[in-house]
Amino acid sequence: MRAHDHERCRSLPLFKNTRPETYRDLTAGAHVQRFPASTLLLLEGDAVDFLYILLDGQVELHGTWNDRETVLAVLQPMSMFILAAVVLDADALMSARTLERSEILMIPGDAIRRAMVEDIQFGAAIARDLAGGFQSMARTVKNQKLRSGVERLANYLIVLNASEGGGDRDLVLPHEKRVLASLLGMTPENLSRAFAALRKYGVGVNGAVVTIANLNALRALAKPDPLIDAHAPRSGDVATKANAEVRETPNSRPELARRSLSQA
Amino acid sequence: MRAHDHERCRSLPLFKNTRPETYRDLTAGAHVQRFPASTLLLLEGDAVDFLYILLDGQVELHGTWNDRETVLAVLQPMSMFILAAVVLDADALMSARTLERSEILMIPGDAIRRAMVEDIQFGAAIARDLAGGFQSMARTVKNQKLRSGVERLANYLIVLNASEGGGDRDLVLPHEKRVLASLLGMTPENLSRAFAALRKYGVGVNGAVVTIANLNALRALAKPDPLIDAHAPRSGDVATKANAEVRETPNSRPELARRSLSQA
């Protein structure tokens, strides 16, 4: 684990106020590991031995049932996952898979559980993180049950636009469309049609680039709601900015931006 | 607050290991209040001043958007709600309404937040509770995104049957059908049709009484999955892990309760 990684970890809300010795304890048994793209990190139903912290790359959380699969979240650098299962020492409810080459810090679960009852600030940070996770999932349920596919897409685009500064610039979708479709709870075919349906609201699509010509029209359709849609990026969110640089390839189409939204 | 209530509260996982002085602190500023049926306790978007503990009655949590409403959970006695918002000192994402006459213990939110950083066992209990809540919401999302309405109803009936002892006795639906419909993510009309569709799987309905004539047929349709469906989270349940007590009845097929291992 490099000094740079330590620096970024300590800036995570989870470790912000932990005692130095707690932090040393936690990272002592931890290790950083690299995974290629499309690697299954964790299978739902498995016992969870580590808390995962994504340092670099992109990871998808998904669930399956009866040969169907759905994406529950797409994570980008400096976010942690399966904290709930670690705290409960329970089986994972979601699988985790890398979408691209990723670098991941793995902290032993028992160290987390031990620190939780030894360092009260760390325990409180865990509680706050889980509370945030709970609310995020609650938003997801409301989004899913109360809105249609087109409405979910429209709101997704509005949040994405806001997270890029809210200007009129073009948006670059942060993941493949089929991943986005699953995240939004629809099939890739339906996502295509949803984009087509948004044309009359001023939304244009060209590969991964989306242009919003008439934000007001889109908002009128989407009816964004702070009780469902992710808030504007909190000031505590580090790292997102640092990675905003878009890798320009010599050839034509812009690559997918390395960014993701918590909303699902 | 009566002695009986104290007794029941102390048996909640949240207070099980809290120090006596922490508990005294928390309940000092708390008060028990009675509400008639159909009373709005809390409106989504409101600041949350109290942690609510349902001592008696029935409470529904729901969310709204664009004149649509959906039930997110229905709570039975001795469960607490909006803990996440209390911990974060944030606005409520769901509204709460009594479904019947209810008795509710209200503990000031700042007392909770204070105790959380003073009593480490209490803080850990909160973290575990939130982790359980997170996993419960994750199950809900999977249930909603991966299953059809009929499948959700079938699984609901199986869980309900298990929670009543798993025998062949008749089930009594714990809430009105329109509430159940919303909880399951459908309209009342569709719930009616879903029940009708389950007739050929041996499910009979008479008012609030449901009879399951052929549990095996129903399970074959429902394909219950421990990673989606609750495993009877009864109060007094300390360990969250490995609680999958399988009840052997002459007609049961335990292997169906296990997750199918087919992989992608």
Add this chain to the structure above:
DNA sequence: CGCGCATTTGAGGACTGTCAACTTCCGTGG
């Protein structure tokens, strides 16, 4: 007894998923 409300049933339409064909893009190998 009759009203109000929950539930059911029917008809129609909107939304979403499936299947298949097609296009485009991109990496591989000749």
Add this chain to the structure above:
DNA sequence: CCACGGAAGTTGACAGTCCTCAAATGCGCG
């Protein structure tokens, strides 16, 4: 450098699911 093959995305046809509106039925309570 270019042809080939695979994957992602799009489009069309069709079916299944779900919602909406409307009307009928049933039930409880004043």
